[in-house]
Every structure is written in C-alpha cells, then in structure tokens.
Amino acid sequence: MIDVTLENFEAEVITASMSTPVLVDFWAPWCGPCKSLGPILEKAEVAYGGRFKLVKINSDDEQQLAQAFGVRSIPTCVLLKNGQPVDGFMGAVPESQLRQFLDRHVPGEDEVQSEAQLEQAEALLDSGDAQAALAALQEALAVNPANDDARYDYVRLLIELGELDAAAAALAPALVQIPRAIRFEALHQWHQALTFVQTDERGDWAPEQFDALIATNKRDFDARFAKARVLVAAGAWTEAMDELLEIIMRDKKWADEAPRKTYVALLDLLTPPKPKADPAAAGKTKGGIELVGRSATAEDPQAAMVSSYRRKLSMVLN
Numbered sequence: 001m002i003d004v005t006l007e008n009f010e011a012e013v014i015t016a017s018m019s020t021p022v023l024v025d026f027w028a029p030w031c032g033p034c035k036s037l038g039p040i041l042e043k044a045e046v047a048y049g050g051r052f053k054l055v056k057i058n059s060d061d062e063q064q065l066a067q068a069f070g071v072r073s074i075p076t077c078v079l080l081k082n083g084q085p086v087d088g089f090m091g092a093v094p095e096s097q098l099r100q101f102l103d104r105h106v107p108g109e110d111e112v113q114s115e116a117q118l119e120q121a122e123a124l125l126d127s128g129d130a131q132a133a134l135a136a137l138q139e140a141l142a143v144n145p146a147n148d149d150a151r152y153d154y155v156r157l158l159i160e161l162g163e164l165d166a167a168a169a170a171l172a173p174a175l176v177q178i179p180r181a182i183r184f185e186a187l188h189q190w191h192q193a194l195t196f197v198q199t200d201e202r203g204d205w206a207p208e209q210f211d212a213l214i215a216t217n218k219r220d221f222d223a224r225f226a227k228a229r230v231l232v233a234a235g236a237w238t239e240a241m242d243e244l245l246e247i248i249m250r251d252k253k254w255a256d257e258a259p260r261k262t263y264v265a266l267l268d269l270l271t272p273p274k275p276k277a278d279p280a281a282a283g284k285t286k287g288g289i290e291l292v293g294r295s296a297t298a299e300d301p302q303a304a305m306v307s308s309y310r311r312k313l314s315m316v317l318n
Helices: 009-017 032-047 063-068 095-105 109-127 130-143 148-160 164-175 182-199 207-216 221-233 237-250 254-270 301-317
Strands: 022-027 053-058 076-081 084-090
Touching: 009 022, 009 053, 009 076, 022 032, 032 053, 032 095, 076 095, 084 095, 109 130, 109 148, 130 148, 148 164, 148 182, 164 182, 182 221, 182 254, 207 221, 221 237, 221 254, 237 254, 237 301, 254 301
Parallel strands: 022 053
Antiparallel strands: 022 076, 076 084
16 A cells, blocks of 8 residues: 555556556545545455555545546545546445455456466567467466467467467367457468468469469469468468459459458458557546646558558458
8 A cells, every 4th residue: 555646646556557456545534434444445455465556545635636536525446447547436335345346357366377477478579489488378378268368479479380280279269259359360360371371282382373373364263362371371461462452352252251351360460569558648537637648659661551451451342
C-alpha cells in the first residue's frame, strides 16, 4: 500500500497500471467506514501476492484527484488497468465481496506465471535463442492453456522453425473456437501453404514453370494458387499476394474463397505488432484528468506496404 498525491499519481497509478491492476482507495481520516475498509484492502493486497497494487488517496488533501474521478462519497475504490478506470465500488464492502470484485479483474496465479513465461520468451527471442524461447512458450501454455498470446507466439515460432506437425497440434485448439480469431486463421493459412510445398509435387517448382501454364490459360487458378503458396513458403510475400489478387479479380468465390482467405492471412502476418501499452499514449481518465500527452509516430515501411495491399483487396472486392 502506498499513499498517492498529485505529484506521484502518474508514476504510482497510471504507469503502474500498465503492467499491474491498481486499486485506488479514496478515503479521509474522519471517515468511519474508511477505517473499517482499509485493513480489508491491505489484507487482500497481501493475499493476492502482488497481482494487484493498492494505493490510497486522501480525498481531503487531493481534491483535484477526487474530482477528476468523480468521487461523491467515501470510501470509493476505483480499479485501473492500462491507464484507464475499468470498475469500482463505493462503501465499506465485506471481504467476500471485495474478493469477488478483485477476481473479476485481477489475473489468477496461473495467468501471472504464464505471462511471466511469455515475457521471458520474448526476451529470449530478442537475444536470438529461439529454442529456449520455444521452451518458455510451451511452459506458458502448459500453465495456462487459455493464454492465446502465448499460443499464437508458440505456433508461429514452430512454423518458422519448420516444425509443422507440432505447430498443427498446438494450433488445433484455436481453430475450433467460434468465432475463429483472425490471427489464428492467418497461422492456419500459412501452415497450409507450407504443408502444400512439402507434400505436393509442384512444391519445388520454379515460378517460371507456373507462369508457362498461366500463359496458356489465365484462368488456371489452380496453377496460380499453387504458385502463390510456393511464393509464401519462399517468403516472397508481396509476389504471393499479387498472384492471389489475380485470382480474386477473376473469381472471388473460387475454391471456397481460399485465395482471399490466404491473402487476408498474409496481411495479418505482415502487420507490424502493436507497441505495448505506453503511459505516453494513455490519454485521459474517465474522470477527465490529463494523464500524459500523446505522440505521433510515422508509419513504417512495413505498415505502409500492408496498408497498400489492404486497399488493393478492398478495391477488388467492392
């Protein structure tokens, strides 16, 4: 538990909430219910083992903060995640009700452990140790099979390492979800392209061999689609999308829209990852207090390329 003022609010609440939920307790020394709620909150902070952070704001001394959060009576508790209030309650609630509130928002122990493994995997990948990263991701999934971020990174790394059978097994649970997440559909389409190259006799063809067939029949969609998959396997992403676009322009429904699905998958795979939550982009709280400023960033070439190919697909479909 830490006492917060306007001076340390940004660091102790906004920045801290980017990685850990922060529960803000608005109280006052004269408030009887505050005195009964305080020990319950502090006991919960210890019991939850760092899975949320408790801070206290004296509403008499910090009226600007109290007004910013729309505090009308005390005690009032507000939970923040990623710099924004997500829930709260008023009054001195019993311990059981507090735990119900926290359990709706605070990650479980398995989730925390899984996230730690995921962060470790990211660091290992940055250092170039793909095999150690793979082991960390596997552990993250074993601890929490519902960690879709870990599953995505695990399957993607398996595919990049050429372990297609293991990738298919790890991807399978995500493919039966309804609706199927776009990013897992993207991995599925990528996996299918690589499997085609390994199992079809045309998998080792040069592009010119496909071009010879296409020259005699521009509607030889099977040859065009096979060529696109070979290009995908070679990492020739834009060339593959150009070929897929030729099919889509001529027959949007061919092969149950497989070319469009593959094209969309490539767009997703090529889209640069979003930067992690940054206090500099947190904006304002619901109470209206200015948290931090915003900063504009120039679009990188990869993002620009993806945007260009999204527009091309949109023009063909519309």
